Amino acid sequence: MSDSSSSRPLVTFxxxxxxxxxxxxxxxxxLEIYEGEFLAIMGPSGCGKTTSLRMLAGLEEPSDGExxxxxxxxxxxxxxxxxxxxxxxxxxxxxxxxxxxNVEFGLKMRQVPAEERQARARKWLExxxxxxxxxxxISQLSGGQKQRVALARSLVTEPRILLLDEPLSALDAxxxxxxxxxxxxxxxxxxxTFVYVTHSQSEAFAMSDRVVIMSQxxxxxxxxxxxxxxxxxxxxxxxxxxxxxxxxxxxxQAGGNLEIxxxxxxxxxxVGSKDAHHVGDSLDMxxxxxxxxxxxxxxxxxxxxxxxxxxxxxxxxxxxxxxELQDGSDFKIQTRQRDLAKMxxxxxxxxxxxxxxxxxxxxxxxxxxxx
Amino acid sequence: xxxxxxxxxxxxxxxxxxxxxxxxxxxxxxxxxxNSDRFPTIPLGxxxxxxxxxxFADPDVWDAFRVSGIVSITVATLSTFIGFCTAYxxxxxxxxxxxLYLSLALLPPTIPLVIMGLAMLALLARINMSGEIYSxxxxxxxxxxxxxxxxxxxxxxxxNPDLESAAWNLGASNWRAMRExxxxxxxxxxxxxxxxxxxxxxxxxxxxxxxxxxxxxxxxIILEILQGNTDPQINAIGSIVFITSMTLVILAQLILxxxxxxxxxxxx
Numbered sequence: 357m358s359d360s361s362s363s364r365p366l367v368t369f370x371x372x373x374x375x376x377x378x379x380x381x382x383x384x385x386x387l388e389i390y391e392g393e394f395l396a397i398m399g400p401s402g403c404g405k406t407t408s409l410r411m412l413a414g415l416e417e418p419s420d421g422e423x424x425x426x427x428x429x430x431x432x433x434x435x436x437x438x439x440x441x442x443x444x445x446x447x448x449x450x451x452x453x454x455x456x457x458n459v460e461f462g463l464k465m466r467q468v469p470a471e472e473r474q475a476r477a478r479k480w481l482e483x484x485x486x487x488x489x490x491x492x493x494i495s496q497l498s499g500g501q502k503q504r505v506a507l508a509r510s511l512v513t514e515p516r517i518l519l520l521d522e523p524l525s526a527l528d529a530x531x532x533x534x535x536x537x538x539x540x541x542x543x544x545x546x547x548x549t550f551v552y553v554t555h556s557q558s559e560a561f562a563m564s565d566r567v568v569i570m571s572q573x574x575x576x577x578x579x580x581x582x583x584x585x586x587x588x589x590x591x592x593x594x595x596x597x598x599x600x601x602x603x604x605x606x607x608x609q610a611g612g613n614l615e616i617x618x619x620x621x622x623x624x625x626x627v628g629s630k631d632a633h634h635v636g637d638s639l640d641m642x643x644x645x646x647x648x649x650x651x652x653x654x655x656x657x658x659x660x661x662x663x664x665x666x667x668x669x670x671x672x673x674x675x676x677x678x679x680e681l682q683d684g685s686d687f688k689i690q691t692r693q694r695d696l697a698k699m700x701x702x703x704x705x706x707x708x709x710x711x712x713x714x715x716x717x718x719x720x721x722x723x724x725x726x727x
Numbered sequence: 728x729x730x731x732x733x734x735x736x737x738x739x740x741x742x743x744x745x746x747x748x749x750x751x752x753x754x755x756x757x758x759x760x761x762n763s764d765r766f767p768t769i770p771l772g773x774x775x776x777x778x779x780x781x782x783f784a785d786p787d788v789w790d791a792f793r794v795s796g797i798v799s800i801t802v803a804t805l806s807t808f809i810g811f812c813t814a815y816x817x818x819x820x821x822x823x824x825x826x827l828y829l830s831l832a833l834l835p836p837t838i839p840l841v842i843m844g845l846a847m848l849a850l851l852a853r854i855n856m857s858g859e860i861y862s863x864x865x866x867x868x869x870x871x872x873x874x875x876x877x878x879x880x881x882x883x884x885x886x887n888p889d890l891e892s893a894a895w896n897l898g899a900s901n902w903r904a905m906r907e908x909x910x911x912x913x914x915x916x917x918x919x920x921x922x923x924x925x926x927x928x929x930x931x932x933x934x935x936x937x938x939x940x941x942x943x944x945x946x947x948i949i950l951e952i953l954q955g956n957t958d959p960q961i962n963a964i965g966s967i968v969f970i971t972s973m974t975l976v977i978l979a980q981l982i983l984x985x986x987x988x989x990x991x992x993x994x995x
Binding site: 436439440446451453461 | 899911
């Protein structure tokens with residue numbers, strides 16, 4: 357997917373910081389956003405994702421560093437003069453204007469003559485499949501229709517970049533899936549850059565070419581959804597994304613047969629570069645819940661653990677099992693409901709989990725944020 | 728009849744009694760304004776518009792209505808403008824001394840009117856500005872602006888702060904966003920504040936009495952008529968003032984309520 361985007365950065369965050377008094381919301385951020393890519397910025401609330409987006413929109417001024425749009429420094433350019441329209445979490449449609457007038461707003465502010473304004477607004481309403489709602493009041497629209505009006509209003513000026521601040525968070529689950537489809541398709545058809553801020557992993561992974569994971573004002577990882585899902589770069593990312601089990605330990609044997617010593621025993625690891633780790637290095641071993649297998653009998657392999665069944669969360673064909681390890685820590689397993697039914701586990705029952713040496717992922721305990 | 732139902736009936740009866748208590752004097756005044764007898768006695772005489780004809784034949788009364796009209800419209804315009812600006816400042820900006828700013832802005836209606844009137848007269852007389860129509864306007868603007876501000880501030884408290892940012896984001900300058908977003912959003916409150924301040928000014932007696940000089944407003948002329956002779960002219964003019972003010976106040980309420988109902992219906 358990412359090869360559809362050209363390599364020229366449209367937006368550059370060059371050492372950008374934002375401080376409010378003593379609080380640093382964004383910490384020396386370096387980020388390049390390419391022309392035509394769908395970039396998601398994801399993180400828990402207060403991680404600085406919305407602040408970054410607002411700085412790009414010109415609604416906040418960076419305390420330090422430089423933001424460049426198309427190579428030009430834009431720190432001092434006010435929101436009014438940037439063409440960086442935003443779709444708001446609250447949508448921020450003007451309640452006293454009808455649908456058509458809402459969509460025309462951006463053109464009106466740019467002194468586009470009335471006739472052209474109307475034609476362009478109608479074109480976008482048609483594109484968003486809501487032309488028949490043109491004369492309606494905002495209050496008469498459903499959640500999904502409002503969403504489409506908000507998109508039309510932002511896109512009517514035909515910008516090169518669209519900023520989206522958790523636009524789907526107010527919709528119910530079914531509608532979210534549908535709007536994800538609409539957004540994805542729209543971005544591909546228009547070929548413009550979408551910067552999408554969200555706290556939802558499913559939204560970020562479903563639509564974006566690249567995902568930025570932020571925590572406490574810093575970028576923890578930047579990569580494709582698959583990279584982030586399978587190779588979390590830090591313990592934070594491993595905790596935040598997906599359903600990962602993390603065992604802390606240290607390298608007891610390096611080289612060909614990498615072995616990790618943990619409080620729960622010794623584990624083998626067969627990962628990427630052999631010489632990246634040295635004996636004594638402390639690190640975190642990440643085992644994704646969906647790569648774990650279970651059995652009632654001891655599988656006899658080295659990468660196995662005995663645990664006690666706590667509970668299950670059933671969401672259809674896939675079940676998440678919650679178990680407790682011997683040292684009291686939690687362990688999550690995702691498996692097919694069909695396979696689990698055969699085992700008929702009761703609370704407190706003992707069983708074994710095991711995984712392939714190639715499926716563990718290692719994170720050196722000093723995360724990149726401290727490096 | 729169940730206990731709940733009788734209690735309900737009792738409460739309804741109580742509400743009716745309260746309304747009777749409040750409105751009887753006004754209704755009585757209105758009835759005697761169209762009654763032929765010179766003194767308010769029962770049994771009533773016959774229906775007449777004589778007292779209305781008398782007051783409308785009096786050029787002083789016409790003058791008073793003219794002055795009151797000019798004053799209340801000017802005052803409503805100015806106070807609504809000042810009230811809007813004050814409310815917007817409060818909504819938009821954070822600054823040190825904001826609490827002080829707000830309490831000063833809301834202070835005037837808490838000052839007893841007689842003291843306010845006296846103070847206004849003392850000041851205006853000293854700077855040679857008393858006894859003119861604009862003296863009443865100045866004094867009433869001081870008195871009315873806080874009401875306008877309170878009404879508009881309530882409306883601004885309901886605005887989604889993203890609306891203004893969205894306007895900037897779509898290319899509207901500060902002024903343009905104010906004109907295209909803030910003012911339209913506040914329009915019902917602005918109209919309501921206008922009616923309300925017009926009513927307050929139209930009704931106000933004490934301050935007007937001190938500073939009006941020869942430019943008497945309606946409430947001032949009422950007192951003068953009352954001092955001269957007691958006949959149902961007073962009831963007639965009183966009824967007119969009551970109807971004018973009530974119309975303005977009810978209008979103010981309706982404008983605000985319609986907006987609220989609209990919004991409850993949409994669930995935002």
